[in-house]
Amino acid sequence: MKNSPAAVLELEIDCSSVPVDISIPLNFPPLVSCFGIRSMFDEPILSISEGASVNCSKLMITPHAHGTHTECISHISKCETNMSTVQYGAHSLALLIRCEISNRSETNETCPRNSKAIDRVITRNSIEYVMQKYENLKTHINAIMIRTYASDLQFPIDFTNTNPAYFTKEAMSLISEWSDHVLVDLPSIDREDDGGELLAHKAFFNNNTNKLVTELCRFPDSLDEGLYMLTMSLPRWNTDAVPTQPLVSRVKRMSNCIFCKIIQGTIPSFKIYENELTYAFMDIQPLSMGHILVIPKTHAQFFHEVPDENLQDLLPVAKKIASVFHKKGAYNILQNNGRLANQAVDHVHFHIIPKNSEEDGLGVRWNSMKPNMEDLKKLADEIQSKIPA
Ligand SMILES: [Zn+2]
Numbered sequence: 001m002k003n004s005p006a007a008v009l010e011l012e013i014d015c016s017s018v019p020v021d022i023s024i025p026l027n028f029p030p031l032v033s034c035f036g037i038r039s040m041f042d043e044p045i046l047s048i049s050e051g052a053s054v055n056c057s058k059l060m061i062t063p064h065a066h067g068t069h070t071e072c073i074s075h076i077s078k079c080e081t082n083m084s085t086v087q088y089g090a091h092s093l094a095l096l097i098r099c100e101i102s103n104r105s106e107t108n109e110t111c112p113r114n115s116k117a118i119d120r121v122i123t124r125n126s127i128e129y130v131m132q133k134y135e136n137l138k139t140h141i142n143a144i145m146i147r148t149y150a151s152d153l154q155f156p157i158d159f160t161n162t163n164p165a166y167f168t169k170e171a172m173s174l175i176s177e178w179s180d181h182v183l184v185d186l187p188s189i190d191r192e193d194d195g196g197e198l199l200a201h202k203a204f205f206n207n208n209t210n211k212l213v214t215e216l217c218r219f220p221d222s223l224d225e226g227l228y229m230l231t232m233s234l235p236r237w238n239t240d241a242v243p244t245q246p247l248v249s250r251v252k253r254m255s256n257c258i259f260c261k262i263i264q265g266t267i268p269s270f271k272i273y274e275n276e277l278t279y280a281f282m283d284i285q286p287l288s289m290g291h292i293l294v295i296p297k298t299h300a301q302f303f304h305e306v307p308d309e310n311l312q313d314l315l316p317v318a319k320k321i322a323s324v325f326h327k328k329g330a331y332n333i334l335q336n337n338g339r340l341a342n343q344a345v346d347h348v349h350f351h352i353i354p355k356n357s358e359e360d361g362l363g364v365r366w367n368s369m370k371p372n373m374e375d376l377k378k379l380a381d382e383i384q385s386k387i388p389a
Pocket residue numbers: 063064069071187188215241
């Protein structure tokens with residue numbers, strides 16, 4: 001397991017929805033088979049339909065060939081560790097990525113000696129390209145899930161002699177640097193027939209007795225790239241691999257946004273109004289006394305990113321607050337997007353600014369242009385055509 005990272009990462013876990021099961025269930029007959037290992041059985045010892053009081057079966061399965069399974073270093077070495085002694089955390093922060101698959105002939109990375117130019121391989125290069133944007137999370141990520149199939153699998157599948165895609169040695173070294181657990185939708189991280197070299201397994205385990213590989217996962221189409229909370233318990237079997245059922249829940253990073261913290265109450269504010277979706281408070285650097293900020297409780301940097309539901313709630317709130325000032329005279333409603341347009345805090349906010357005199361409130365510089373009416377008409381048509389449905 002990783003050492004506790006220096007910086008604490010605050011996450012929001014979506015507990016409202018059921019976690020997504022990324023396993024291929026063990027079925028009799030199997031939904032998947034690999035390496036020519038097809039036989040498995042569920043042989044009743046006692047059967048209620050035969051008059052016994054209970055059902056009780058003897059099962060024979062091969063974890064590596066018949067469904068989602070998790071293996072440790074003892075799969076490729078004589079070491080003492082096995083699935084009953086391996087150390088692991090029941091919950092870990094996992095990153096799901098999708099990688100480009102290249103032909104063996106397009107890379108100089110290390111593949112088994114018997115590999116062919118047309119083999120499909122996942123290279124360090126392609127993984128590095130995807131992972132660079134998660135570099136700041138490197139110390140926090142404990143598991144990497146790699147989707148290689150473009151869409152959800154259709155069962156049953158016999159992978160035998162199909163030579164599925166596999167990882168180069170360099171690709172697995174990189175993943176090993178990042179995480180203690182790799183989960184893939186392939187039958188193996190190595191070539192189906194690699195002459196026994198096991199370059200990817202060796203590069204990943206790297207003699208580490210607590211690293212885990214989960215193969216034959218199934219990533220439903222609903223899962224997209226990003227961070228997940230991975231929940232898994234390992235059956236304590238004294239063997240090199242066990243059937244497993246990894247579950248994932250989407251997580252979001254808590255933002256460092258000061259307005260989100262104001263909504264949560266971790267930064268104090270002079271609150272004016274609050275409901276389920278909207279929050280309003282005094283601007284502490286007001287342009288005039290009574291300058292108020294109205295914000296959606298859902299974080300969005302720009303106006304066009306605010307969910308409709310929030311806007312539908314927010315505007316009537318702003319209207320009610322503005323009505324207070326109308327009794328006194330004039331006011332402005334201001335909403336800036338982007339630094340160039342004077343947005344200072346990256347959480348959408350509507351300013352309500354009372355205008356009590358020429359001197360206070362919002363000063364507006366209004367340098368109007370004199371465009372050609374034909375240009376203006378052309379632009380109107382262009383904008384009209386670009387408005388999303
Ligand atoms: Zn395996």
